[in-house]
Amino acid sequence: ARDANWWRGCVIYQVYPRSFQDTTGDGSGDLKGVTKRMAYIASLGVDAIWLSPFFKSPMADMGYDVSDYCAVDPMFGTLGDFDELVAEAHRYGLKVIIDQVLSHSSDRHPWFIESRSSRDNPKADWYVWADPKPDGTAPNNWLSIFGGPAWEWDSTRRQYYLHNFLASQPDLNFHNAEVQAALLDTVRFWLERGVDGFRLDTVNFYVHDRLLRDNPPMPPGAANDIPDTNPYGYQNHLYDKTQPENLEFLKRFRSLLNEYGGRAAVGEVGDGTRSLQTVAAYTGGGDKLQMCYTFDLLSPEFSAAHVKKSVLAFENAVKDGWVCWAFSNHDVVRHVSRWTKPGEDTDAVAKFAIALLACLRGSICLYQGEELGLTEAEIAFEDLRDPYGIRFWPGFKGRDGCRTPMVWEAGAKNAGFTTGKPWLPVPMEHLSHAVDVEEADPTSVLWRYRAVLEFRRQHPALIGGSIEFLDAEGDLLAFLRRADGETLLCVFNFADEPACWPLPSDLRRVRSAGLPGSEAVEIGANSVSLPPLTAFVGRLT
Numbered sequence: 001a002r003d004a005n006w007w008r009g010c011v012i013y014q015v016y017p018r019s020f021q022d023t024t025g026d027g028s029g030d031l032k033g034v035t036k037r038m039a040y041i042a043s044l045g046v047d048a049i050w051l052s053p054f055f056k057s058p059m060a061d062m063g064y065d066v067s068d069y070c071a072v073d074p075m076f077g078t079l080g081d082f083d084e085l086v087a088e089a090h091r092y093g094l095k096v097i098i099d100q101v102l103s104h105s106s107d108r109h110p111w112f113i114e115s116r117s118s119r120d121n122p123k124a125d126w127y128v129w130a131d132p133k134p135d136g137t138a139p140n141n142w143l144s145i146f147g148g149p150a151w152e153w154d155s156t157r158r159q160y161y162l163h164n165f166l167a168s169q170p171d172l173n174f175h176n177a178e179v180q181a182a183l184l185d186t187v188r189f190w191l192e193r194g195v196d197g198f199r200l201d202t203v204n205f206y207v208h209d210r211l212l213r214d215n216p217p218m219p220p221g222a223a224n225d226i227p228d229t230n231p232y233g234y235q236n237h238l239y240d241k242t243q244p245e246n247l248e249f250l251k252r253f254r255s256l257l258n259e260y261g262g263r264a265a266v267g268e269v270g271d272g273t274r275s276l277q278t279v280a281a282y283t284g285g286g287d288k289l290q291m292c293y294t295f296d297l298l299s300p301e302f303s304a305a306h307v308k309k310s311v312l313a314f315e316n317a318v319k320d321g322w323v324c325w326a327f328s329n330h331d332v333v334r335h336v337s338r339w340t341k342p343g344e345d346t347d348a349v350a351k352f353a354i355a356l357l358a359c360l361r362g363s364i365c366l367y368q369g370e371e372l373g374l375t376e377a378e379i380a381f382e383d384l385r386d387p388y389g390i391r392f393w394p395g396f397k398g399r400d401g402c403r404t405p406m407v408w409e410a411g412a413k414n415a416g417f418t419t420g421k422p423w424l425p426v427p428m429e430h431l432s433h434a435v436d437v438e439e440a441d442p443t444s445v446l447w448r449y450r451a452v453l454e455f456r457r458q459h460p461a462l463i464g465g466s467i468e469f470l471d472a473e474g475d476l477l478a479f480l481r482r483a484d485g486e487t488l489l490c491v492f493n494f495a496d497e498p499a500c501w502p503l504p505s506d507l508r509r510v511r512s513a514g515l516p517g518s519e520a521v522e523i524g525a526n527s528v529s530l531p532p533l534t535a536f537v538g539r540l541t
C-alpha cells in the first residue's frame with residue numbers, strides 16, 4: 001500500500017518537459033527524455049516529480065490549453081511513454097505528480113467546438129456563455145490575466161464566452177454537474193495509470209460568479225503579482241473566481257483520490273489579495289486538497305522580513321492546512337536573478353536560498369535548473385514563444401527566460417538537450433553551469449543542493465515539525481523547528497556582510513547540526529556569528 005502521508009514535507013522537482021531532454025531531434029523535450037534522466041532527478045534526493053502539461057494541445061499556452069485530457073501530445077510521445085516514465089520513477093522511489101488544467105480547456109477541445117456550435121446542443125452550457133449588454137458590449141468588466149477583457153465574442157452563438165487567460169482558453173462551467181463529472185472522469189483515467197498526485201492549475205478559478213457581478217477597482221496600494229504593464233492588477237477580483245461552490249467540487253475530487261489511497265493534490269492559488277484565506281479554505285478540514293501552492297515567495301522581494309511575514313501569515317491563517325513553498329517555477333523570473341542586481345554572485349544566492357527553503361515548514365517545490373543555479377535568460381523578441389510576453393513586450397518580457405532548455409553537457413551540441421534546433425535558445429551563459437561541469441566541482445550549486453536536501457531528509461523536525469519565530473533584527477531571520485525528540489535552531493543572514501545573532505539565554509547549549517555551507521559560522525558564548533548570505537542550523541536536543 002502507498003504511504004498516505006508522503007506529501008507532508010516532501011520535496012518536489014518540477015519538470016517542464018518541453019525543455020528537459022529531447023530524444024527525437026525535433027527541438028522539444030519529450031517524455032522519453034524525462035525517463036532517460038530519471039537517475040539524475042533521483043540523485044538530487046527529491047521525493048517526487050511534477051510534470052508540467054504533456055497532454056494533447058495546440059500549445060497556444062505551452063500545453064496549459066488542453067484539447068484532450070486523456071492523451072499525450074505527439075510532441076511529447078505516447079501513453080506508452082508515459083507508462084514507462086511512471087514505472088521508471090517508481091523504480092527510483094519517486095512519486096509522479098501531473099498537472100491538471102481543469103479550469104479551462106483549449107478552444108480546439110471537442111467539448112468547446114460542440115458548445116460553440118449552437119445555443120441548444122448537448123454541451124451548450126459546458127462553458128461560460130453570456131449575452132451582451134444591450135449596447136453589444138461584454139457582460140461585465142472582468143479582465144483576462146493575459147490582457148484585455150475576459151470575454152470573447154462568438155459570432156455563431158452571438159454571445160460572449162469567458163476566458164481568464166487567452167481567448168483560446170475558454171473557461172469551463174463548473175456550475176454544470178456534467179462538466180464536473182466529465183473532468184473527474186479524466187482525473188480517474190490518470191489515477192488508473194498509476195500517478196501519485198496532481199498539481200491543480202488555477203484551482204481558485206474553477207467556479208465563476210453566477211451573477212456576473214462587476215469587480216471593483218483594487219484598493220490603492222494593494223499588492224498584486226501582475227506586471228505593471230497589465231491592467232488586470234488594478235482590479236480587485238472579488239467575483240470572477242473563488243466561489244464557495246469550489247469547495248464542493250474539491251470534496252468530490254478528494255473522495256475520488258481517497259478511492260485510490262496514497263494520492264495527493266497540490267492546488268495552485270495565485271490570488272494576490274486573498275490567497276491565504278483561499279488556501280485555508282481549500283486545505284482545511286482534511287476533506288479537500290492536501291496542500292496549496294502560493295505565490296508569496298515567488299515575489300521580487302527577498303528579505304528576512306518578507307520571509308517571516310509570508311510564513312507567519314500562512315501559519316496564522318491556515319491552521320490545519322499544509323503549504324508548498326517555491327522560489328521559482330515556469331511562470332516567474334528565476335530567483336537567483338530576481339533577487340540579485342547585475343554583477344552580484346548568483347551562485348551564493350542559490351546556495352543560501354536552498355538552505356532556507358529546506359528549513360521552511362511545508363513541502364517544497366524546486367524548478368528544473370535551479371539546482372544548477374541557472375539565471376534568467378534574456379530572450380530576443382524574435383525568439384519569444386510566450387503569448388503573455390509577446391502581448392506586453394517590452395514592459396513585461398514574458399516567461400520564456402525561465403523556460404530555456406536544461407544544460408546537460410557544456411561541450412555537446414545544444415548542451416546535450418537536442419540534436420535539432422531547440423524551441424527556445426540554449427543560453428550561452430548557462431554553459432558554465434551545465435550538469436557535467438557542476439558534477440565535477442564539489443563547490444558547485446548542484447553539490448550543495450544534494451547535500452542540503454540530504455540534510456533535510458535526516459531531520460524530522462525540518463520535514464514535519466512546528467515552526468516558531470525568534471526575535472531577530474534587520475537582515476537576520478531566526479526560528480525553531482520542533483518535532484518529537486528534535487529541536488533545531490535555524491538562523492539566516494540575508495545581508496552581504498557578516499552579522500551576529502544574540503543567543504537567548506535558554507538556547508546557549510546549541511551545537512552545530514552540520515548544515516552544509518555553515519562551516520564558517522561561529523557559535524560564541526552569547527551569539528552566533530554568520531558570514532554574508534549564510535545559514536546555520538543548530539541542535540538543541
Ligand code: TEU
Pocket residue numbers: 061064065101145165201202225270330331332
Ligand atoms: O498560472 C496561473 C497564473 O495565475 C499565472 O498566469 C500567473 O499569474 C502568471 O504567470 C504570472 O506571471 C497557470 C500556469 O502556471 C501558467 O503557466 C498558465 O499560463 C496559466 O495557469 C493558464 O493555464
